[in-house]
Amino acid sequence: MFKIVDARFLAENIKKFEIEAPRIAKKRKAGQFVIIRIDEYGERIPLTIADSNVEKGTITIIVQGVGKTTKELNMKEAGDSILDVVGPLGQPSHIENFGTAVSIGGGVGTAIAYPTAVALKEAGNYVITINGARSKDLVILEDEMKSVSDEAYITTDDGSYGFHGFVTQKLQQLIDEGKKLDFVLAIGPIPMMKAVADVTRPYGIKTVVSLNPIMIDGTGMCGGCRVLINGKPKFACVDGPEFDAHAVDFKNLADRNRTYREYEQEALKRFEEHCRLEKQIKEMKEEK
Amino acid sequence: MSKLTPKERLKIPRHPMIEQDPMERSHNFNEVNLGYTAQLAMAEADRCLQCPKPTCVEGCPVHIQIKDFIGLIAEGDFLGAVKKIKEDNALPAICGRVCPQEEQCEESCVVAKRGEPVAIGHLERFVADYERNSGKIEIPEVKKSNGKKVAIVGSGPAGLSCAKDLCAKGYDVTVFEALHELGGVLVYGIPEFRLPKDIVRTEIDGLKKMGVKFQTDTIIGRLYTIDELFEEEGFDAVFLGVGAGLPWFLGIEGENLDGVYSANEFLTRVNLMKAYKFPEYDSPILDLHGKNVAVFGGGNTAMDAVRTALRLGAKNAYIIYRRSEKEMPARVEEVKHAKEEGVQFMLLTNPVRLIGDDEGWLKAVELIKMELGEPDASGRRRPIPIEGSNFTMDMDVAIVAIGNGPNPLIMKTTPEIEVSKRNTIVVDPETMKTSKKGVFAGGDIVTGGATVILAMGAGRKAAAAIDEYIQTGKW
Ligand SMILES: Cc1cc2nc3c(=O)[nH]c(=O)nc-3n(C[C@H](O)[C@H](O)[C@H](O)COP(=O)(O)OP(=O)(O)OC[C@H]3O[C@@H](n4cnc5c(N)ncnc54)[C@H](O)[C@@H]3O)c2cc1C
Ligand SMILES: Cc1cc2nc3c(=O)[nH]c(=O)nc-3n(C[C@H](O)[C@H](O)[C@H](O)COP(=O)(O)OP(=O)(O)OC[C@H]3O[C@@H](n4cnc5c(N)ncnc54)[C@H](O)[C@@H]3O)c2cc1C
Ligand code: SF4
Ligand code: SF4
Ligand code: FES
Numbered sequence A: 001m002f003k004i005v006d007a008r009f010l011a012e013n014i015k016k017f018e019i020e021a022p023r024i025a026k027k028r029k030a031g032q033f034v035i036i037r038i039d040e041y042g043e044r045i046p047l048t049i050a051d052s053n054v055e056k057g058t059i060t061i062i063v064q065g066v067g068k069t070t071k072e073l074n075m076k077e078a079g080d081s082i083l084d085v086v087g088p089l090g091q092p093s094h095i096e097n098f099g100t101a102v103s104i105g106g107g108v109g110t111a112i113a114y115p116t117a118v119a120l121k122e123a124g125n126y127v128i129t130i131n132g133a134r135s136k137d138l139v140i141l142e143d144e145m146k147s148v149s150d151e152a153y154i155t156t157d158d159g160s161y162g163f164h165g166f167v168t169q170k171l172q173q174l175i176d177e178g179k180k181l182d183f184v185l186a187i188g189p190i191p192m193m194k195a196v197a198d199v200t201r202p203y204g205i206k207t208v209v210s211l212n213p214i215m216i217d218g219t220g221m222c223g224g225c226r227v228l229i230n231g232k233p234k235f236a237c238v239d240g241p242e243f244d245a246h247a248v249d250f251k252n253l254a255d256r257n258r259t260y261r262e263y264e265q266e267a268l269k270r271f272e273e274h275c276r277l278e279k280q281i282k283e284m285k286e287e288k
Numbered sequence B: 001m002s003k004l005t006p007k008e009r010l011k012i013p014r015h016p017m018i019e020q021d022p023m024e025r026s027h028n029f030n031e032v033n034l035g036y037t038a039q040l041a042m043a044e045a046d047r048c049l050q051c052p053k054p055t056c057v058e059g060c061p062v063h064i065q066i067k068d069f070i071g072l073i074a075e076g077d078f079l080g081a082v083k084k085i086k087e088d089n090a091l092p093a094i095c096g097r098v099c100p101q102e103e104q105c106e107e108s109c110v111v112a113k114r115g116e117p118v119a120i121g122h123l124e125r126f127v128a129d130y131e132r133n134s135g136k137i138e139i140p141e142v143k144k145s146n147g148k149k150v151a152i153v154g155s156g157p158a159g160l161s162c163a164k165d166l167c168a169k170g171y172d173v174t175v176f177e178a179l180h181e182l183g184g185v186l187v188y189g190i191p192e193f194r195l196p197k198d199i200v201r202t203e204i205d206g207l208k209k210m211g212v213k214f215q216t217d218t219i220i221g222r223l224y225t226i227d228e229l230f231e232e233e234g235f236d237a238v239f240l241g242v243g244a245g246l247p248w249f250l251g252i253e254g255e256n257l258d259g260v261y262s263a264n265e266f267l268t269r270v271n272l273m274k275a276y277k278f279p280e281y282d283s284p285i286l287d288l289h290g291k292n293v294a295v296f297g298g299g300n301t302a303m304d305a306v307r308t309a310l311r312l313g314a315k316n317a318y319i320i321y322r323r324s325e326k327e328m329p330a331r332v333e334e335v336k337h338a339k340e341e342g343v344q345f346m347l348l349t350n351p352v353r354l355i356g357d358d359e360g361w362l363k364a365v366e367l368i369k370m371e372l373g374e375p376d377a378s379g380r381r382r383p384i385p386i387e388g389s390n391f392t393m394d395m396d397v398a399i400v401a402i403g404n405g406p407n408p409l410i411m412k413t414t415p416e417i418e419v420s421k422r423n424t425i426v427v428d429p430e431t432m433k434t435s436k437k438g439v440f441a442g443g444d445i446v447t448g449g450a451t452v453i454l455a456m457g458a459g460r461k462a463a464a465a466i467d468e469y470i471q472t473g474k475w
Helices: A022-027 A068-073 A109-122 A142-148 A167-176 A190-203 A250-257 A261-287 B006-011 B038-045 B055-059 B066-074 B078-086 B092-098 B120-134 B157-168 B197-210 B226-231 B263-272 B300-311 B332-341 B409-413 B452-472
Strands: A002-011 A014-020 A033-037 A045-048 A051-053 A058-064 A084-089 A100-106 A126-133 A151-156 A183-187 A206-210 A226-229 A232-235 A242-244 B033-035 B149-153 B172-176 B213-215 B237-240 B260-262 B292-296 B316-320 B344-346 B349-356 B362-375 B381-385 B391-394 B397-400 B439-441
Touching: A002 A058, A022 A051, A022 A058, A022 A084, A033 A058, A045 A058, A045 A109, A058 A068, A068 A261, A100 A109, A100 A167, A100 A190, A109 A126, A109 A142, A109 A183, A109 A206, A126 A142, A126 A167, A142 A151, A151 A167, A167 A190, A183 A190, A190 A206, A190 A250, A226 A242, A226 A250, B033 B120, B038 B066, B038 B120, B055 B066, B066 B078, B066 B120, B078 B092, B078 B120, B092 B120, B092 B197, B092 B452, B149 B157, B157 B172, B157 B197, B157 B237, B157 B452, B197 B213, B226 B237, B237 B452, B260 B263, B263 B300, B263 B397, B292 B300, B292 B391, B300 B316, B300 B332, B300 B397, B316 B349, B362 B397, B439 B452
Parallel strands: A100 A126, A100 A183, A126 A151, A183 A206, B149 B172, B149 B237, B172 B213, B237 B439, B260 B397, B292 B316, B292 B397, B316 B344
Antiparallel strands: A002 A014, A014 A058, A033 A045, A033 A084, A051 A058, A206 A242, A226 A232, B349 B362, B362 B381, B362 B391
16 A cells, blocks of 8 residues: 555646655656556556655656546545555666757646656756646646756647747747757657657657557566557567657557547546545535 | 276276356356366276376476375375375465376376376366365464575566475565566466466465565566665575566567557456456456457467457457467367367468558458478477468457567666576576576576476475575575
8 A cells, every 4th residue: 555645736637646655766767657556446557756755755646637547546635545556667768968958748748757857957958848738727837847947938729828839839939049959858648749759850859758558567568558669569668668759650659549448438437427426425414 | 095906997987077168158257167076086086096106296397296195085085185285386276277287297197098197187176176165274384483584576386386485494585576466477367267366365375374475566676676685675585486478479560550469468457457347447458249359379378368358258269370289389178178168260370460440450360371391499390381372351359379578677677697598597407596696586587488387396496495595605
């Protein structure tokens, strides 16, 4: 059992947890993740280690509620526990002083990009961060990102905050302004990562993305997380999750991630129905 | 023992195992084999000639005293029989179920020369089940603590048997397991209908009662390096029983399509994550009702996958294997059971390409016919494609079950451990010592994918060597 010591929402549907896991806190490096299982009936899902505190013996994860498991997790509070937390998994980010490094985060991808942005800064890079969200209230980690950036930009799709447009438009603008970019890290939804790769490809800018295929064990045992890199299968849980963006077959990743869509929707529907009933029962009891 | 002459004994036909009806069992996950009754077991034991030189024992990789335990069954002393087995085999309920007996103990039984061999596996299984059901499982005697600590990495049969022996000798033993459940392939690979998970759990509970400590969710190489186990955690020796869990793929076009699984993924979803009970359990598996499913391969893993597919509702479940039935590495009983349940065997056939639709879903497989040529390095006749014999078949799901290699995780983080070209750990075959002081290894990580009994035997051998190393300090 792994105890949650702190839990708070950063934005609607995005929750930050601090979990007691002293050993993982000590060993983890930027870019690595854990796999969690909420309870006996739960599935195993991967979540990036956004931060850790060695003294307190905790790790931080930031979770976007997109389906049954993440929504169920986001109902947990400080004091609750998670049955299984295993890690640190995956290869740590490759960090060096590239010169000017751009970290691009889309949605909850900002949380995943954050630890690597910290490491890039510590390695001496001039760090530019571009964080995209659909609208103002979905922007997360604004202060944290600012504190590690030499230049920090926020973009919103609806223009309610910061630059009006997509992260790629902002990136293109920086390139057009004549900024010499040496390294780009992009983490977010698959279409966003693909779009970033398409922007940087003609300029030959080294670009890395963190891939999010469906995982089970996270140890290289099932092969379910295989992604095509230069047409060759790689296991994202042991060979990744970060790969050269220009070598990734994004269509294949998107196709494979959709394998269980119907099942996921059914599970979510049942779960929400269950929550609604529980709430009703609770209200009825309170009325009495 | 009843007074029968050898001639009379030889006349008794082998007693078949009671089994679930094939049509019924192909739709449920309950165990296929139902076991012997006491009466059947004693009758089968009467078939044993009690040979002065029991050749059967030579055929068993861990030299179980087969003649003696069968003698005890014939006398009705079932608990005595299981005790006899346990002198050499820590996991009889498991080995009795999954050993390839037809090429081990039973192949070497003299009765096999005149007909069918004594059903050694069934008898071993019977007494182990008898003991478990009687509630009289004897917890082995544990010597007084000697204050020495041993770390066991991996909770498969190799790790469990090593842990058991060392614990009995008075060592402070901790087993580290990467997954959330203990048992290795016994829980994530071999399906419930062949090896009920309760049996594995009972064995592990026994170890817990002896005092073995277990730590799940712990990946050695990531959470602790091997050096840290020695330096920070104070272990005196480490045993690596990490298995061969890295699935191989065919390397053909279309293997990344939706609907293509490795056998490991398919079986892990069903066995470990209980996807056959979705949505009660959260992990999904593709609904196979009315679907065509192809499994590539001819080993136990392939049989487990194809029979699982049937149980998940597949309309047609095919084994597609590039050699002939004779070369299939699967246990004979599994092939027989698969056929009875309705699995369709396409032998001397090999996949060439997997064909998908625009959205990336598998739609068909292109296959080619094979013929057998000269024997290859494995001693089996090499399959050669017959040019121009390609054909395609509509297929919804394909499962690749062509074997597993060693997982390189530990070796990557501990480069001083010598590995072979095949990535297996190199050990001294007598002492199971690796090239790193204090580190021993055994099971599939050393042999490549092999058998439960070999892994168990290796674990026990290593336990003896670890004891000697810690007591003498000699490397
Ligand atoms: C290495 C890695 C790091 C990640 N880090 C984070 C993070 O820090 N924060 C965060 O909010 N999300 C992260 N994710 C994504 C997160 O794992 C998924 O959102 C989560 O598994 C969805 O589960 P669900 O039941 O809530 O949703 P579902 O409705 O079951 O699925 C929604 C979508 O999530 C994906 N998904 C489903 N099951 C899995 C699975 N077992 N493994 C991986 N993806 C799955 C599929 O694309 C699916 O279509 C990460 C994914 C990976 C691979
Ligand atoms: C589907 C299938 C069916 C089979 N059927 C049969 C059969 O009928 N009869 C038979 O005799 N054999 C069968 N086998 C083979 C048999 O199961 C194996 O030979 C045997 O399990 C090997 O035992 P092991 O202890 O070496 O490794 P495993 O059983 O593979 O156990 C290794 C354990 O180590 C863990 N591990 C790995 N790396 C780490 C790490 N870094 N840190 C911590 N833990 C780690 C793994 O999670 C795993 O639990 C089958 C195999 C499969 C896959
Ligand atoms: S352990 Fe296996 S090989 Fe040995 S006697 Fe038992 S069934 Fe036969
Ligand atoms: S070889 Fe066969 S008949 Fe002889 S002792 Fe062994 S089991 Fe009995
Ligand atoms: S998640 Fe199973 S191999 Fe990567």
